[in-house]
Amino acid sequence: MNYQGVLTKMESEFAQPIQYYLVFENDFINMNQLLGKTISIRFEKYQCLNCGLNKPIYRQGFCRDCFFDIPQAADWVIRPELSKAHLGEEDRDLEYEKKVQLQPHIVYLANSSDVKVGVTRKSQVPTRWIDQGAHEAIEIVETPNRYLAGITEVALKDFVSDKTNWRTMLKNDIKDEDLVAWRERLKSSIPEEAQDYFIENNSEINLEFPVLQYPVKPKSLNLVKAQSYTGKLVGIKGQYLIFEDDTVFNIRSNEGLVVTITVA
Known part of the structure; x- marks a missing residue:
């Protein structure tokens, strides 16, 4: 199953454990349901959360021009x-x-x-x-x-x-x-x-987070540099996805990236 859209911080629901949702323009994923499953994330392009253009993200999901102009930043x-x-x-x-x-x-x-x-x-x-x-x-x-x-x-x-x-x-x-x-x-x-x-x-x-396995030596995924990544999702905490090989991916830090997510 494939999903594609621009990353924004995961929506959450206060429950035991916390429920997480990755929301795209025309679809959403209940991330808790993907625990224990192998997923692939592929970088497609940039999409500034303000102007919508395919320009490198500077900070907070905004391109450099927008970051230094809009009140949200x-x-x-x-x-x-x-x-x-x-x-x-x-x-x-x-x-x-x-x-x-x-x-x-x-x-x-x-x-x-x-x-x-x-x-x-x-x-x-x-x-x-x-x-x-x-x-x-x-x-x-x-x-x-x-x-x-x-x-x-x-x-x-x-x-x-x-x-x-x-x-x-x-x-x-x-x-x-x-x-x-x-x-x-x-x-x-x-x-x-x-x-x-x-x-x-x-x-x-x-608060209780949906984590099956905590990383011993967490290493952060740079999706733009790697272009793609595949791993088994074993936890979600904060705005991080945690994978079995200790790779972690911060959704919040990658706002403004258009990605394709494939669930095996």
Whole structure:
């Protein structure tokens, strides 16, 4: 069976285990159903997620021209503390920036390779945790805009990381943490402007990923360079497909690639 389309990050459903779907323009694949099966992935061409042209992808699924032009790829997306819509100041497109930045945001702690702090729109909980491969997470602050969440994250980065070690996450070489205790420990370090938004009484959420076999020495597949790859799918975690030979393929990092997927 063949499927063809442009890669975008897998859609997910919070279940035990997480359900994953690879969605194309005219079709979709429930990836959980492919566990234990041999699949082939072939690179066909590029398709920028903004302009749709066959131009090399620069970052985040966009060609270089689009990446430096569209609001979806502005600096505040990665660094929320740079958000300015609450001041009425435009970066690239004020209407878009108001729509995204002026809504409830969550500052959270997640454990994917170690305890990390992060920011996401409230509407993206728990999707953000799933995408990061976190096996446990907790909300600690809910702010009315992206800026306040951003400055809170910056303050807490002095005490916990804001990065995930993808190899550790994929090997499942991690230990459980008491995230409620971490929340209480970090409370006094939250900026004064965000103290009123601290979440007092909640518990951590646990996530289970559909993995039959974790890689011992994960090696990342560069599909553009390799052009094609065939292997037995043995797991899905975060936005990674995990194969029996320890090859891993990050769907999110390959957005904008048109591929053909063949299921044996």
